[in-house]
Amino acid sequence: MANTDLAETDLEFVTFSAGGQSFSIDIGQVREIRRWSPVTPLPHAPDEVLGVMNLRGSVIPIYDLAARFGLDRTPESPRNVVVIAMHGSQTVGLLVEAVSEILSVGRERIQETPDVRSDTARQTITGVITVDEGMTRVIDLAAVVQPRGKAAA
């Protein structure tokens, strides 16, 4: 996880907003950031799976991050972007409203997720980081994409 170029305790995250909240993901998992383009919907897919899109010949599923966290679907907007991320050999896209910044923080600044009631949040957020105006939620990509994706089958 840790980027070897940095001090051992420093971690880098890409932060973005979805559903009006701030989320972040380990930079090592992010492949690229793309403009939104229409997707092909999948039958019997959970609400947060918008469909699949063509990324240079690969078929990758696009998740609406806001919907995944039980918020409303991200409204269509030309400013929406797709964060292409990899978890193991699995490549997925996360639809978000905007990418904010790259955050470099020491490991000690990541707090454990407080005991929240939402199951989704407990299972998919590994911790929170305080930033100037509030906090950003560190998401566990594996938890976000895997269980529901498989359960859909």
Place this chain on the structure above:
Amino acid sequence: MAPQSSIRDTFFEECEDLLEALAEGLAAMADGARDTDTVNAVFRAVHSVKGGAGAFALTDLVAFAHRFETVLDGVRSGTLDLTPEVMHTMQRSADHLADLVEAARNEDVLPPDVSDAFLANLDQCLGAEPESLDMGDTPFDFAVIPLEFGDDPAPKEPAGHVIRFRPLQQLYANGHDPALLIAAVHALGPCEVALDLSALPDWDGPDALTPGLGWTLRLAGRESETALQEIFEFVEGLCELDISPLEDAPVPADPLPSVAAPPPPAPGPEAPSPAASAAQKPDLAAGAEAGEARGPKPTLRVDLDRVDRLINSVGELIINQAMIAQRLQDMALAPDDDVSLHVEDYRLLARDIQEAVMAIRAQPVKPLFQRMSRILREAAEATGKSARLVTFGENTEVDKTVIERLADPLTHMIRNAVDHGLEGPDARRAAGKDGTGTIRLGAAHRSGSVIITIRDDGAGLNRPRILDIARRKGLVAPDADLADAEIDGLLFLPGFSTASAVSNLSGRGVGLDVVRNAVTALGGRISIASVPGQGTEFTISLPLTLAVMDGMVVSVAGQTMVVPITSILETIRPAPGDLHRVGTDDSLLSIRGRFIPTVDVARSLGFTDPSARADFPLLLLVEGENQSQCALVVDAVHDQRQVVIKGLDSNYGQVPGVSAATVLGDGQIALILDPDAIAAHRAGPAATAAPRPSLFHADVHHGQH
């Protein structure tokens, strides 16, 4: 370290080929081929495995191969009758040899008692012979030339051999040195060498380059002819060679240890009797010549990853071509425009490349079938039944991945056929059949698919019992009235097992549902046909390749989708009176006097966008498993094209009713529908009026995994 391990890898790769040749040769022998070529090929395969294994100090493998070789040598020299028992032992030994190679490859050690049992069987074959040597654990000494020092105390053995050896020009051209060969012979024992100049060409003659030197070697001692042939193995076809036993030549000395003495480093195979070895010589020479003439086609071993990378790129090329073609079409150029013509050439070239690349991955099913003959033998042994495997179409070529992933389902089906399909020998004879059951395994190409059939000549399916079991297990409603084909189809339901007693062979809790899932995962279909008293036939239909397929592009609920051409029987634009409503939602299509259920694809997929409904839907008549037909309702049919299959599994997972996806000319993704799954989805509620059998429903999803 690295070079050593790569040599080791090469050895195991070669072993695969050798074991394949071995299995093939033994199969030919079992079918009655007794010619020297076949026997020699078998012998050479075992011998080469032994030689290579010696170099890597794989002692178990060497010891076993050695004993196997001894038996084969007996067969080769005619001292051992090829009785069915011997044949069986040899085939089982070949299986064991393959196990040993596999174990050595994985650096495992097989339990010694397993090998001992096989060694004992081999010894039994040699029983009639005065084989009394302890050869099981003597180390095999590997030298540059695999010499074998025999000390076979055969009673009537030659006192020595006369070797007439005349190199051809090719021998020199290939860099062999007669002096080394002669020295190798000399190393076997006291040897007289005489130079034969009789064929020396005229120095001034036109063929001054033709070598004329020949040698006559007289080797004393009990050396077996095999050992001599091994010396000359590498120059087979490069020289005139004649080895004959020296009957009554004076033995100058006997430096070899007597029988009572401790065995020398490596014992040799049984010496053939003089008569047999004399009779065999002309054949040997002929065999060598024939082998030279045939020669294997040169091949290239390539890392599969490289091929796959190429295939992926070609897939992208095809998509790219389609995109360009579509753009051109949008530009509405004249059909004879230069650009259009070039793009058409591009299309043809891309197709050619694609076919050529696909051919790299295509492999004959032969090795797979050969493995099945082993499975059959083991299954027959375990059940005490007598069975033989008849294969046909072994040269049918199929994608390598398909072959690999077919191994498990086929294994299971062969076991099933022996265990459940065939009756015991007594029951067979009582029914007026041959006591030995026959299982036919065949492969053939049929209109873009590969058809694999597995047929037994057993008792056929016991339908009343299947229905009984299914009812007891709650798989069907107690009062359901099922047609024969539907009853047969019950076998594919998860957790179904007909064997009343769970045998340790095929009753391991994996049923035909696993087989069907494996086949479905390959984009194939499996069906079953059975005639009581005559047997059961399974037919597996598979796509030629997993990478591309011909599809029909349709629209459903505003989405572009692809339906595999192979499953479409016809497209129908129904007249107003052809569709008959049944209940609120279902409708039947009347076609040629029959009523066929229809399935609304959009609804089945959960796309209920009423605004996108077409006023005049089209119907695709598809045939599902077990020949049940059904009509899929789509909004429009566009065209037919070859599409590159892109899996959804790796990045997402299985999607009910969808087998894969593809990229269209405009870069958009289109889903490839799985008509079987869509049809089956509907079959659940309709098949029985009783409470919906959840299994049918679950099966739809199951088939996807």
